[in-house]
Amino acid sequence: MARSFVLTLSCPARTGIVQAVSSYLFQRGCDIREYQQFDDSVGDRVFLRTQVAADRDVDLDELSTGFEPVAADFEMDFSFFGDSPARVLVMVSKAGHCLNDLIYRWRAGSLGADIAAVVSNHEDLRPMAEAAGLPFVHLPVTQGTKPEAEARLLELVDEFGADLVVLARYMQILSDQTCKALYGRAINIHHSFLPGFKGARPYHQAYRRGVKLVGATAHYVTPDLDEGPIIEQEVIRIDHTYDPEALQTVGRDAEALALSRAVRWHCERRVLLNGDSTVVFR
Numbered sequence: 001m002a003r004s005f006v007l008t009l010s011c012p013a014r015t016g017i018v019q020a021v022s023s024y025l026f027q028r029g030c031d032i033r034e035y036q037q038f039d040d041s042v043g044d045r046v047f048l049r050t051q052v053a054a055d056r057d058v059d060l061d062e063l064s065t066g067f068e069p070v071a072a073d074f075e076m077d078f079s080f081f082g083d084s085p086a087r088v089l090v091m092v093s094k095a096g097h098c099l100n101d102l103i104y105r106w107r108a109g110s111l112g113a114d115i116a117a118v119v120s121n122h123e124d125l126r127p128m129a130e131a132a133g134l135p136f137v138h139l140p141v142t143q144g145t146k147p148e149a150e151a152r153l154l155e156l157v158d159e160f161g162a163d164l165v166v167l168a169r170y171m172q173i174l175s176d177q178t179c180k181a182l183y184g185r186a187i188n189i190h191h192s193f194l195p196g197f198k199g200a201r202p203y204h205q206a207y208r209r210g211v212k213l214v215g216a217t218a219h220y221v222t223p224d225l226d227e228g229p230i231i232e233q234e235v236i237r238i239d240h241t242y243d244p245e246a247l248q249t250v251g252r253d254a255e256a257l258a259l260s261r262a263v264r265w266h267c268e269r270r271v272l273l274n275g276d277s278t279v280v281f282r
Contacts, residue, residue, distance in 0.1 A: 001057035002082040004033075006269045007050045009071070009078035010279075013039060017046055020070050028063065030054045036281040040274065047272050049281045079269075086267035087116040089162035091153075091170040094124045098168035098189060101256035102263065103132045111260065113267035116160040119153065121172055135160075141172050150178045157182075166263055167221065169255070176223040184273060186221040187266060188228070189259040191251055193217060193235055203247040214238050214247055216254035218262030220273070229278045231262040231271055 007025075011017065018037070025032060034051035060080045071078050088111075092099050099118065105111040118129040121141045129136040137156060141149045157165060167174075167188040179186070191202050193215025199205075206214065215235040222228035234254040238247065265271050265280055272279045 004053045004083045006081045010047045011074045011076040047279045086113040086163040093171040095169040097252040112264035179223045190217045216258040218258040234258040
């Protein structure tokens, strides 16, 4: 039961969409508090995010079932989300800057979500997680044990009731099967303003090429490595005085900023998939 909730939807562009949505909500005693719309003229599709309040408890399952005839008439893909904070499972390896930033924002109440647990293929960040009172699960991965490890990962997602998996500099490539199982609910942070320098030692590559911008890209995880729909990007201007270590330092800042924004926007239901791209209502 909820007194406030969010409705997101997308559908082919046509007249009457706003009237149909607002009428349905009005008839059920709901008040629209925030309304955002994007008309994709290229794809001829409409995207909506509506934040709604009610003066009584609302059963979202009943509300969703009642909305189905409206959705069918307009060929809508839609979802109703309650006001409980989304639960996040964070995956890490050895680098702790993104995890540290997420924990800080979570404890400050600005992440827009609750961190449920931390999972890692190494033990290095156990002290950071446990100091924050978070469960830490060590899940080693080798070439021979990868299928079992990923099966356990999916079990952990269910056990902790995670709505979102965040790869916060998790240095293992997920299998196609796991990427598909987590489609639309797993976010990765990439250490470049994509497209960028792929492979090992990206900051050294950037240094040799004399780049003037350092960036990071938060995107959804897909079987196509580092090519998932982009949610957020951050760039920091630099110059010739930055050596590889300095580049790495500012790069970490960009990674933490881009990732935290992407997590918050996703958990506030502000990100809608649009094919290989996204619509982000800020």
